[in-house]
Amino acid sequence: MKRVAIIGSPGVGKTTFSRRLQEKTGLPLIHLDYYYHQTKHGYYDDRDKWIKKVEQLIKPDRWIVEGNYNSSMPQRCARADTIFFFDLPRRVALRGVIKRRIQYRNKLREEMPSEWKEKANWGFLKYVWNFRRDVRPNTVEIISKLGPKTTLITFKSRKQIRDYLAKL
Numbered sequence: 127m128k129r130v131a132i133i134g135s136p137g138v139g140k141t142t143f144s145r146r147l148q149e150k151t152g153l154p155l156i157h158l159d160y161y162y163h164q165t166k167h168g169y170y171d172d173r174d175k176w177i178k179k180v181e182q183l184i185k186p187d188r189w190i191v192e193g194n195y196n197s198s199m200p201q202r203c204a205r206a207d208t209i210f211f212f213d214l215p216r217r218v219a220l221r222g223v224i225k226r227r228i229q230y231r232n233k234l235r236e237e238m239p240s241e242w243k244e245k246a247n248w249g250f251l252k253y254v255w256n257f258r259r260d261v262r263p264n265t266v267e268i269i270s271k272l273g274p275k276t277t278l279i280t281f282k283s284r285k286q287i288r289d290y291l292a293k294l
Contacts, residue, residue, distance in 0.1 A: 127151060127277070129184070131202045132192040133265060134212025134281075135257040136250075137222030143210065143287055144192035150294045151190070156183050158193025173197050196264055203268050203276070211269060211280045213262070218284065219254050 130153065132140045141157065148155040161179055162169050169176040180198040184191060184205045191202055203209055253260075269278055281287050 127208045128153070128188050129206045130190040130208045130210065131199075131206040132190065132210045132212070133194055133199065133202075134210075134214065135194065135216070135219040135261070136254050137219040137224075137226065138212040138214045139222060139284065139287060140192050140194075140210075140212055143212075143291070144190050146291050147210075147294075148190055150291070153188050153190045154186070156189055156191045158183075158191060158195055158198075162193070162195065177201060194261070194265075196261060199265065199268050203272060206276060208277045208279070209269060209272070211265070211278060212287075213280050213282055214284070216255055216258055219257065220251065223251065223254055 130147065130151075132144050132147075134140055141159075144155055144157070147153070158180070161167075161183070162176065167175070167179070169179065176195075177198050180191075180195070181201055183189070184202055191206075272278060279290070281290070
């Protein structure tokens with residue numbers, strides 16, 4: 127395990143898992159949210175610029191990259207030797223998003239840029255609610271094309287996540 131991609135809906139525990147995995151493996155950790163939400167770079171509006179940034183981030187031979195971002199998922203999955211797919215129910219994701227919103231109200235998460243303001247508006251909650259219907263099919267299609275040298279680990283529950291980390 128040298129190049130690890132962690133993917134799945136917002137609120138399912140990707141960031142927490144990535145931190146623990148980093149502690150256990152010593153691999154450098156890249157939070158995509160940190161880069162994507164730096165408004166000065168305009169990644170919101172320029173998909174090609176975002177993909178080039180992600181390609182730069184995954185160029186080294188060792189990393190954990192955490193975040194969903196469908197637009198750059200093919201590049202990350204193609205380069206990763208291990209993929210953790212957090213395929214948890216939407217109720218778990220929504221609970222996680224709401225908990226994070228309350229926990230970080232008027233605080234900055236360490237994986238976010240300094241200009242970030244924590245929010246959970248209706249548009250974002252709708253995105254999380256519809257993630258399995260709208261985003262998951264593309265994710266499943268991308269990971270279905272992985273080569274035999276890529277290890278795919280799918281989590282369907284928080285218990286599976288805890289058990290995996292306990293065994294490492």
